[in-house]
Amino acid sequence: MTHGPWSLNPLIKSPIIKPITIRVLFTLALHYGWNLRQVDINNAFLHGILEDEVYMTQPPGMIDKSDPTNVWSSSSMIDRLVFYLNNKFSLKDLGLLNYFLGVEVSYPKFGGLFLSQKKYIVDLLYKAKMQNTNVIATPIVSGSVLSAFHGERFVDVRLYRSIVGALQYITLTRREISYSVNKVCQFIHSPNRFHWQVVKRILRYLAGTLEQGLLFKKPKDLTIQGFVDADWASDPDDGKSTFGVCVYFGGT
Incomplete structure (x- = not known):
C-alpha cells in the first residue's frame, strides 16, 4: 500500500488502496469477463505536488458504445490501451496479474480467482522471530x-x-x-x-x-446482501458492546 508525496498536505487525502476496493474490482472483473493486466508506471512517486488540473483524453476507438464493458474483455483492446498509456507516461507491462502489494493471484482450473498472502505471512513470521513456531488450529x-x-x-x-x-x-x-x-x-x-x-x-x-x-467465483448476479450481529456489553473495561457487519457482493 503506497501513497504519493501529495499525502503530506493535511488538506488532501492520500489515495491509498482499500481492501474492499480490490475485492469489488475482482468481483466485477469475473462477472463481466474482464482481463486483469498489471502495469507499473515508471517513477510515479518521484514527482512533486501537482499544482494544475490534469486531464486524460480517451484513447480513440477504445469504447464500444453498444457495450462499454467489452473493452476490458478484449486482449487486443487492452494491448492498445497499454501502448497508449506507455506513450503518455512510460510504464512497464507486467502482463497477467499475478502479484501485487504482497498479494499473490492465481487462476484455478475450475475458474475464478484465488488470492493469498503466503509470502507476506512468512516474512511477518520471520519479523516476529516465529518462523519455526508450533502451529495452532x-x-x-x-x-x-x-x-x-x-x-x-x-x-x-x-x-x-x-x-x-x-x-x-x-x-x-x-x-x-x-x-x-x-x-x-x-x-x-x-x-x-x-x-x-x-x-x-x-x-x-x-x-x-x-x-x-x-x-472468488464468477457471480451469477451482483446482488448485495448484508448481515450484522452484536453481543451485549462484553467489554470488561467500559461495558461497550461489540458488533460486526458482513456484506456480500455477488456472493463474494
Whole structure:
C-alpha cells in the first residue's frame, strides 16, 4: 500500500488502496469477463505536488458504445490501451496479474480467482522471530475477554504496533482472523503481555494455514446482501458492546 508525496498536505487525502476496493474490482472483473493486466508506471512517486488540473483524453476507438464493458474483455483492446498509456507516461507491462502489494493471484482450473498472502505471512513470521513456531488450529480462544488494566505492560510497543498493523493487512485475504485482529487492535495504544500472547497465537494459526486464501467465483448476479450481529456489553473495561457487519457482493 503506497501513497504519493501529495499525502503530506493535511488538506488532501492520500489515495491509498482499500481492501474492499480490490475485492469489488475482482468481483466485477469475473462477472463481466474482464482481463486483469498489471502495469507499473515508471517513477510515479518521484514527482512533486501537482499544482494544475490534469486531464486524460480517451484513447480513440477504445469504447464500444453498444457495450462499454467489452473493452476490458478484449486482449487486443487492452494491448492498445497499454501502448497508449506507455506513450503518455512510460510504464512497464507486467502482463497477467499475478502479484501485487504482497498479494499473490492465481487462476484455478475450475475458474475464478484465488488470492493469498503466503509470502507476506512468512516474512511477518520471520519479523516476529516465529518462523519455526508450533502451529495452532484457531486464531483466538472462544470467549476470550481482553482488558486494558490486567497484565504486565508489554515493553516493545513499536513491535506490537508493527505486527498488528501487518495482521490488519492480512485480513484482505484472510477474513477469518478479522475478529481476533480487531481485538488486539483495541489495545494498540498500550498493550500488555497478555495482548502480545494473543498476537502470537494469531501468528501461530497463520503459520499452520499458509495455503489458505480468498476464492472468488464468477457471480451469477451482483446482488448485495448484508448481515450484522452484536453481543451485549462484553467489554470488561467500559461495558461497550461489540458488533460486526458482513456484506456480500455477488456472493463474494
